[in-house]
Amino acid sequence: MKFSKRNRFKKGKSGVWKKIVSIIALVVAVGFIAYTYRTVGLISALQGTEGYWDVEGNDQEAYLIVYTDKENEQNPLKSAFVVVLGSEGPAYNINIPTQTTVDFDAQRITLNDVYRGGTIDDVVTAVEQTFYDGFIDNYVILDSEGVKTLVENGREFEIHIRQNFDHEDFTRTTGERTLETDEVMAYMEPVENHLEGNKEFEPNERFIQRQIDVVLGIFDNNFKWNRALGLIGSFAELENRMYTNMDIRQLALFRNMLDESLERERHTFTLPGETVTIDGNVLWVPNQNEIANNTIIAIQEGEPYVPRYSIAYAVVNGTNITGLAGSIRDEIQNEFGFSFEVERKDGQDSVGAYNPSQYHNFYDGPNFRNYSGADRTQIYVHPDYRVFAEGILEYLKDHYPANPRLQLNEDMESHDVVIILGYDLKED
Incomplete structure (x- = not known):
């Protein structure tokens, strides 16, 4: 059977379109596979299956x-x-x-x-x-x-x-x-x-x-x-x-x-x-x-670290030695560089040195009224700041005839470290 030029032209045109359609189908298939792979991998990661x-x-x-x-x-x-x-x-x-x-x-x-x-x-x-x-x-x-x-x-x-x-x-x-x-x-x-x-x-x-x-x-x-x-x-x-x-x-x-x-x-x-x-x-x-x-x-090194400037602390005078809290506060500030930036309840400026009744009235946290007249210096600290409180403890032992006691307290609120000064700081 012989084909006319018109029929041969139709056949050729049809073959070209089939190739184009095949190429498009191949591209779509490859794109779909790539997308599926990407999607499944992404969703798997987001489900937490891969740490x-x-x-x-x-x-x-x-x-x-x-x-x-x-x-x-x-x-x-x-x-x-x-x-x-x-x-x-x-x-x-x-x-x-x-x-x-x-x-x-x-x-x-x-x-x-x-x-x-x-x-x-x-x-x-x-x-x-x-x-x-x-x-x-x-x-x-x-x-x-x-x-x-x-x-x-x-x-x-x-x-x-x-x-x-x-x-x-x-x-x-x-x-x-x-x-x-x-x-x-x-x-x-x-x-x-x-x-x-x-x-x-x-x-x-x-x-x-x-x-x-x-x-x-x-x-x-x-x-x-x-x-x-x-x-x-x-x-x-x-x-x-x-x-x-x-x-x-x-x-x-x-x-x-x-x-x-x-x-x-x-x-x-x-x-x-x-x-x-x-x-x-x-x-x-x-x-x-x-x-x-x-x-x-x-x-x-994967170690815990808290900048010293961000640690708020207070020194409370548990003795009758006038000015002791202020002088100890200044020594700690010079040695460690901690902060006093904590607002008082009464809106007054924070000075960081108090007697026990003042501290309780000005700030939230443990009640320190019972430590007036203490024989032994007490250091209260939130567990997150223990390493710094231990530094204060060693400093007081090295510079005073003191035997301070460190106590962890998760109820610390206004200050991270509170030092209750006792008579063990007094020079003989």
Whole structure:
């Protein structure tokens, strides 16, 4: 049978289209397989079937988490902190005040100014230089509008609240809770960090904890098995709303790392430094010596560390020796550099030296009235600060004919360490 030119043309045209369709089908099949592999691997990681340190963790991982508000042109950087975790040892949350002064482009400016006039990589570089080059392994930057979009991705935003949260419009207690978008945004806000004077830069576990809760909630609400059908959209939303140097797989492991950090002994503190007021602006100047000599070494060795400046203490005179509490207080301040920054109940300035009845009236905590006229010096300390109280004990024994007794007390409230001076300090 002979074919006409027209029939032969139809056959040729049909063959070309079949090839095109076959190529498209092959591309779709490969894409589907790749997507399925990626999705299954991601969901498996998010279900906790793969431990972070079993998969990718090195001896130490440091993650920078930044929260911004692009609508605020003057102060777009709302908070920044580093989560540091090793294969062993405690976890660290290090608050980096947005007004921390850093060296950048041969000038001394604040971290907020770096973000406002530079790029995300510039912020990471500035933080690294405050510690050391290579300190930050990965970073995640979330903007308030991006968080809002991710929260609204699902019908309900479920979150695990680990600390009670009181807001002017609502109160939320610990446990699994469903929050509206405005509630999540309020929960994310670092409101306790907006204080005057030195307290603006004090360690603040609550806002760091809440922001970690929201980050975990974003992952859990977008990538759990029961929402797997929405993963294609979720990938796009996450990659557009969360700025990071990690791919989607690393982000899944990052989520598991945050989860693990919450299960360990944790130390939360502000980057060591001091406040400086310039032109009416309160700035935070890092203490490079303390960073180099204490913080980094402790983290690398997996040891607990709390900066001395963050420990509030009081000296209570249990004797009738006039001025003894004040002189001992000054000696400890010169030797150890602890803080007195604790508000009194009556609103007066804190001086850190009292008699027993005064202390009980001014501050919350154990009742020390019975220690007036004590023969033996007593040192009360919260268990987290035992190592520092032991240093005070040894100092008093070395410089006085004293036999102080150390007592751990988890009920310490206003001060972390309270020293009740006894007559054993009196020279013979």
